[in-house]
Amino acid sequence: MKILNLKSTIVLLVFLITACVTVNIYFPAAEVRQAAEDIATDIRGQQPDQNSNEKSMDSSPTSWLQLGSLAYAGRELTVSNATIRQLKDRMKKRYPALMPYLKKGNVGEGANGLLVIKSQAGLGLKQKADLKRLVNAENSDRMALYKAVAQSLNIPGSQISRVQKIFAQEWQKTAPRGTFVERSPGNWVRK
Amino acid sequence: MFAGQAILTFFVAWLLLLPFLWFPGTEAAYASHASNWHLAESGLEPKEVKWDLDSNFNFQDLSGSRDADHAFEGLNLKIHLRIGAREKGKKTWKIDVSWDKGQLLFYPWFFDLSDLKGMVNARGSFSQKGLYVSNFHLQGPVSMEAKGLSLPMKSVQSGEMETLLKNCSINRFSMSADLGKLYDLLLKEPFSDSHPAVSRFEPAGTLTLTTLGKVLRLKCTSDLTYSGQPFVKGLLLDFPYPFLAPDCQKGRISWDELFLNNLLPPGLLDESVHVKPKDKDIPLKVCTKSLTAGPLDLDLQYGDICVNEVCLDLSKKKLALNGLCLKDLQIQKLVSGFPYEMRVSAQAMHAELKGQRLVFSGRIKAELAGGTITASNIWLEPFAPVVHYGADIVFENLDLGKLTKPTSFGVVTGVVNGYIKGLVMSGVQPERFEFLLENDDSADVPKKISLKAVENLSILGGGEGSISFLGYFLKEFSYSRIGISCSLNNDIFVLHGLVKKNGVEYLVKRGFLGGVNVINMNPGGRIRFKDMVKRLERISESDKSKMEIR
Numbered sequence: 001m002k003i004l005n006l007k008s009t010i011v012l013l014v015f016l017i018t019a020c021v022t023v024n025i026y027f028p029a030a031e032v033r034q035a036a037e038d039i040a041t042d043i044r045g046q047q048p049d050q051n052s053n054e055k056s057m058d059s060s061p062t063s064w065l066q067l068g069s070l071a072y073a074g075r076e077l078t079v080s081n082a083t084i085r086q087l088k089d090r091m092k093k094r095y096p097a098l099m100p101y102l103k104k105g106n107v108g109e110g111a112n113g114l115l116v117i118k119s120q121a122g123l124g125l126k127q128k129a130d131l132k133r134l135v136n137a138e139n140s141d142r143m144a145l146y147k148a149v150a151q152s153l154n155i156p157g158s159q160i161s162r163v164q165k166i167f168a169q170e171w172q173k174t175a176p177r178g179t180f181v182e183r184s185p186g187n188w189v190r191k
Numbered sequence: 192m193f194a195g196q197a198i199l200t201f202f203v204a205w206l207l208l209l210p211f212l213w214f215p216g217t218e219a220a221y222a223s224h225a226s227n228w229h230l231a232e233s234g235l236e237p238k239e240v241k242w243d244l245d246s247n248f249n250f251q252d253l254s255g256s257r258d259a260d261h262a263f264e265g266l267n268l269k270i271h272l273r274i275g276a277r278e279k280g281k282k283t284w285k286i287d288v289s290w291d292k293g294q295l296l297f298y299p300w301f302f303d304l305s306d307l308k309g310m311v312n313a314r315g316s317f318s319q320k321g322l323y324v325s326n327f328h329l330q331g332p333v334s335m336e337a338k339g340l341s342l343p344m345k346s347v348q349s350g351e352m353e354t355l356l357k358n359c360s361i362n363r364f365s366m367s368a369d370l371g372k373l374y375d376l377l378l379k380e381p382f383s384d385s386h387p388a389v390s391r392f393e394p395a396g397t398l399t400l401t402t403l404g405k406v407l408r409l410k411c412t413s414d415l416t417y418s419g420q421p422f423v424k425g426l427l428l429d430f431p432y433p434f435l436a437p438d439c440q441k442g443r444i445s446w447d448e449l450f451l452n453n454l455l456p457p458g459l460l461d462e463s464v465h466v467k468p469k470d471k472d473i474p475l476k477v478c479t480k481s482l483t484a485g486p487l488d489l490d491l492q493y494g495d496i497c498v499n500e501v502c503l504d505l506s507k508k509k510l511a512l513n514g515l516c517l518k519d520l521q522i523q524k525l526v527s528g529f530p531y532e533m534r535v536s537a538q539a540m541h542a543e544l545k546g547q548r549l550v551f552s553g554r555i556k557a558e559l560a561g562g563t564i565t566a567s568n569i570w571l572e573p574f575a576p577v578v579h580y581g582a583d584i585v586f587e588n589l590d591l592g593k594l595t596k597p598t599s600f601g602v603v604t605g606v607v608n609g610y611i612k613g614l615v616m617s618g619v620q621p622e623r624f625e626f627l628l629e630n631d632d633s634a635d636v637p638k639k640i641s642l643k644a645v646e647n648l649s650i651l652g653g654g655e656g657s658i659s660f661l662g663y664f665l666k667e668f669s670y671s672r673i674g675i676s677c678s679l680n681n682d683i684f685v686l687h688g689l690v691k692k693n694g695v696e697y698l699v700k701r702g703f704l705g706g707v708n709v710i711n712m713n714p715g716g717r718i719r720f721k722d723m724v725k726r727l728e729r730i731s732e733s734d735k736s737k738m739e740i741r
Contacts, residue, residue, distance in 0.1 A: 080682040080720070082617035086577045090387075117259075125264050125294040129301035129381075132260075136299075137384035144576040152681045 028153050032166045035079035035149050040170035043092045083148045087141050094138055099176055101131055108180030108188060109172045113146065113164035114139045118180045118188070142167070243275040253293070266293030266304065285314040299381035307332040315340075322347055332376065333368035337361060356434065364402040370394045370413050391418045396426070405435030420453035431477055442475035444484065451491075456619055461527040466491055480506040486514070494520030494535070510549075515540035517555060530597035533559045547572050555582075562588035562606070577617055584611040588631065591673075599731065601644025605673065606634035621679055629674040629689055639667050640699060640707060647730045648709045651723075652686050652698055652716075668707035672700045682720040687711060 098115075101107040108118040115135045120128050146163045150156075155163060172181040172191075179191045248270040256262030271287040289310035295302040309331020315324040321343040329335035339362025346358040374394050383390035396413030409430040415423040425447030431440035449467070452460035469488040476483040485500035499514025515537065522533040540553030551569040564586045572579040592604040609628035616622060630638065645668065652675075674689025675698050688711045690697040696716075699709035718726070 081680075082620035082622040083577045083579070085620070086618055094384075120259065125262060125296040126301055126303070128259070128262075129296055129298060132298060133381065133384045140385055140576055 027155065027159055027162055029162075029166065031079060031153050032149065032155075032163050033170075035153075036167045036170040038079075039084070039088060039145070039149075040167070040174045043088055043095055044174045079149050079152045081148065081152055084145065084152070087145045087148065091138065091141055091145075094134065094141075097134055098138060101134070103176050103178040105178055105180055105190060106131060107135060108182060109168065109175050111165065111168050111182040111185050112161070113166075113168040113171065114142055116180075116182070241276060243273070245273045247271050260296065260298035262296045264294045264296075266295075267291050268293070281316055281318050283314070283316045287312050300377065301380065302376065320344060332372060333366055335366040336364070338363040340364075360435075361402055364400070364407075366400040368398050370396040370398045370411060373398060392416070392422070393419075403431075405433065406440055407432045407434050417453050421448075421450050422453050423450070424448040430475065433477065433479055437479070439476050439478040439481075442477050443472040444475060445472045449489075458527055461525060464492055464525055469495070480504065491520065491525060493524040494518055496520075510544035512540075512542040512549075515542060515551070515553070522557075531559055531594070533557055547575050549573060559586075559589065560593035561590040562586060564589075579615060579617055579622075581613070581615040584614060586610065588634075590636075591630075592636075595644065600647050601641040602667075603640045603644045603673070604636060605638045605670075606631040606636055607673065624679050626677045627675070627689075630672060632672070638670050638673075640670050640673075642666050642668070645699070645707055645709055648698055650726050650729055652688075652709070652711050652713060668705075669702055670699050670706050671702040673698070674700075679720070684716075684718040684720065684723050686713065686716040686718060 098107065102109075106117065106119055106123065108116045110116045115138055117132065117135055120131070123131065146160055146167060147157075149167075150160050150163050168182075172179075172183075175181060175191060177191050180188050181191055182188050248268070250266065250268040250270075253266040253268055254262075254264045267290060269287075269289045271285075273285045274282060275284075276282045287310065289308075290304050291308045293304040295304060309329065311327070311329050313324060313327040315322065315326070317323065321341060323342070324337060324340040327335070327337040327340065339360075341360045342355060343358050346355045349355070371394055374392070378389055379392075393416045394413045395416075396411065398409070398411045401408050401410075409428070409432065411426070411428040411430075413423070413426045413428075414421070415426060423446050425445075427443075427445050429442045429444070431442050433440050445468070448465060451466045452462060452464060467490045469490050470486075473484055473487050482503045483500055485498055487501075488495055488497040495516075495518040497514070497516045497518065498512055500512075502509070502511045502513065504510075516539065517535055517537040520535040522535055523529045523531060535555060535557045537553060537555040540551055540555075542549050542551045544550075549571045551571075553567075555566040555569065557564040557566075564584060566582040566584050569582040570580060587608050589607050590604075591607055592602065595601065595603045607628050607630050609626065612625040612627075614621065614624040672690050675686070676689060677684055677686045679685075686698075688696040688698040688700075688709075690700045692700075696711040697708055698711055699707060701708050
């Protein structure tokens with residue numbers, strides 16, 4: 001009987017501890033995805049691929065609390081503020097210059113939500129310099145954007161990589177045909 | 192083998208092999224003449240004390256790269272190198288290099304050498320002790336001259352720039368350049384994409400660098416424009432950097448005219464305002480790893496801004512502004528269209544850069560409409576991708592009559608207190624804040640609100656006005672309490688009335704005998720940023736709006 005009680009106590013303790021951990025890893029994936037979709041569509045001026053079967057790594061709820069957050073998501077999903085608007089404007093202006101490089105496969109959409117220079121073949125030194133500056137400026141704005149979105153949704157800094165991954169999927173969806181996309185780390189395919 | 196001999200053999204081997212190392216497509220013409228040399232067991236060795244090696248190279252379309260970030264392409268280069276010995280142990284060298292075409296990438300910098308034609312002439316000697324450059328001359332995008340540069344062989348062999356700089360000596364070095372061209376090449380072109388503000392500056396003037404003993408002196412005279420408008424006229428910078436000396440040096444910075452209004456959003460600072468330093472020179476103290484500037488006292492005609500000193504410590508990566516003060520700034524005269532008499536002052540503030548954020552300690556106080564506004568916890572992120580700044584603001588005893596009369600909002604009388612907590616601004620737009628305003632019941636003043644103000648409050652809150660039947664024929668109503676809270680986060684304003692009674696939320700509550708109620712009819716009080724902007728536009732555009740009578 002005593003052993004049974006001890007077992008029950010241990011099970012209860014484990015349950016409580018796991019429950020605590022579950023609360024700590026709560027992540028508003030649905031809100032981030034909606035924000036990513038809105039922002040990527042706004043910047044690139046196209047509707048995201050509705051028929052896409054790409055499953056998000058963060059699509060399943062990570063906790064019971066997240067079910068609550070999905071319900072909340074139905075009411076209010078858009079993430080925006082003055083910083084995000086300014087970053088979006090800058091990225092929108094930069095996109096026409098980036099698009100040809102994406103189409104030609106010079107630049108790829110990485111799995112971490114950042115641009116990666118894939119090939120510089122056929123580019124002169126001036127174009128190489130311009131391309132790298134463009135990519136660095138875009139990546140700097142993207143990192144600022146991810147931080148702003150995370151801050152808006154009260155996501156701790158340690159979880160920014162998850163925001164990046166969700167945004168990566170949206171950038172990849174809205175990238176023009178010909179763009180290299182990194183489906184998972186190191187796994188590049190051409191759209 | 193002696194180090195000198197090693198260098199000599201390397202030079203000769205390089206001269207002989209270089210023409211065969213080109214990349215495909217490169218054309219090279221090579222002519223060389225060597226006298227008094229033979230091939231010994233230990234390598235190439237001169238036969239006699241006196242010897243000569245004279246080589247001419249003419250490269251066309253030369254290309255090469257170290258990695259993706261460091262490369263050259265299509266380079267046309269002419270090199271004339273001469274090495275010789277006249278006495279034992281001492282060898283002399285002379286090199287002339289010229290270029291007229293090609294591209295050079297040294298990321299983030301890119302140079303099109305077709306626009307930057309130039310040549311280098313240098314000569315000197317070398318021995319076991321070291322390398323000596325007696326004369327160096329560069330003519331091109333910049334003009335550079337160096338004399339008597341001595342590099343000990345041990346430092347050269349270490350390959351470390353810091354060791355080389357510490358142990359080298361130089362008699363004279365001078366460089367001059369067109370500041371505008373240098374700025375475009377080194378800052379504007381490479382950094383405009385990531386820092387758009389860089390592209391808005393256009394300096395015109397000259398820059399010179401000279402050495403005097405162990406001090407490198409930078410002098411710069413310039414006129415600076417921002418977005419095509421003058422920003423600084425007659426800028427003079429004298430910056431002595433003690434690169435080989437332990438003692439700190441005194442420099443200065445000064446200007447004739449500063450047009451601060453052209454740097455701020457259009458129309459913010461009145462056009463008539465000219466900013467002048469009270470003292471002609473701002474002293475600089477330049478040490479190897481730190482810089483101190485100040486005191487600086489700027490006369491804005493209607494008040495002063497002063498900083499006792501700006502300290503930059505590179506070893507501790509620390510930037511601090513000490514003794515910041517604002518002396519009686521008359522905002523109504525400084526800011527165009529500002530409708531109130533407002534005086535701003537601050538004393539003995541201190542600011543320190545923590546990460547990306549410049550954090551200010553101390554308070555800024557403003558006198559406005561018979562009351563005071565105090566800003567504390569002020570911060571600024573000047574180097575962030577989007578410039579942010581913020582503060583906590585408390586306002587006390589503001590006379591609403593004085594505040595509302597000069598505006599088209601409609602007149603409201605009474606005295607209010609309140610705060611804006613956690614204000615975060617992004618550029619010129621608010622990003623986050625918590626605002627609260629309520630009237631002071633203890634103030635012995637009439638509490639009236641005009642019909643227009645009621646209508647505009649209704650528009651702002653998406654609510655409705657409730658006026659007693661008799662009151663509707665009046666243009667002014669009495670109230671007993673005004674209480675409004677408003678927060679902004681994630682582009683959503685949440686507006687609430689502080690008075691709640693029988694499930695009704697009042698922005699303005701009438702008294703027992705009569706007056707006006709303004710009720711918040713918006714469930715949750717949520718207003719999108721865009722909607723709020725539209726409502727504010729409606730307030731400023733329309734004089735009349737419909738209101739439901741209850």
